[in-house]
Amino acid sequence: MSSPDHSDSPSRRSFVKEAAAVVAGGIVALVPAAAGLFAWLDPLRRKQGAAGFVKVGTLDALPADSIPRKFAVLADHVDAWTKSPQVPVGAIYLRRLKDREVVALHSICPHAGCFVDYRDTAKDFFCPCHNSTFAQDGSINDPKSPSPRGMDTMEVELRGNEIWVRFQNFAAGHKEKRPVA
Ligand code: FES
Incomplete structure (x- = not known):
């Protein structure tokens, strides 16, 4: 069945x-x-875009004596859904070596992220957090410095009289430069 x-x-x-x-x-x-x-979510995606060049100053404000001078970095800040024009996003040191040769150094210490000061009398950079010192060109000055690498350099472009820098932050605590978004 x-x-x-x-x-x-x-x-x-x-x-x-x-x-x-x-x-x-x-x-x-x-x-x-x-x-x-x-x-x-598109603004969030755009916020994570590649770092671009920002205008930092002019050659008139930077004597060609190779002495580092500090400049604020201002850029348009794009939040998720709002845009704030020209807000401080960091600080850098610029050195003008020749008439049209400029070097940019990040002001953040590669050891643990404190701000580095330039000392006129010693002609070096000094980080007060753990006493790292750097030469004028940003290289490690003292072998006992705890910083694992010299100060971070960034690309510079001269557009007429204007100084433009590809501003970028880098992760602290590593021997090599690791860009962070
Ligand atoms: S953060 Fe600069 S020496 Fe530690």
């Missing part, structure tokens, strides 16, 4: 059709929702 086969019954066919309709409807509803979410 065999049991009746209900595999192709009208109720089962109807259930499969309804389930398929629900899945298809879900997909149709999800696609625009995902696109909307993507667009909504």
Whole structure:
């Protein structure tokens, strides 16, 4: 005696059709929702873009005597959904070696992230947190300095009289420069 086969019954066919309709409807509803979410998060994606050049000063403000001078770095700050023009984002030291040769050094100590001071009398850089010292060119001055590397350099571009720097932060505590977003 065999049991009746209900595999192709009208109720089962109807259930499969309804389930398929629900899945298809879900997909149709999800696609625009995902696109909307993507667009909504777009400012967050743009915020993580590559570091660009910022104008830091002019050659008139930097004598060609190779002595480091500190400059504030201002840039447009793009928050998730707002844009604030020209806010301080860091500080750098610039040295003008020749008429059109400028070097940029980050003011953050590569040891643990404190601010580095330039000492006019000693003609060196000094980090007060753990006493790292750096030569005028940013290299490690004292072998006993705890900093694992010299001060971080950044790319400089002279556009006429203007000094532009590819401002970038780097992770502290490593022997090599590791850019951070
Ligand atoms: S943070 Fe500069 S020496 Fe430690």
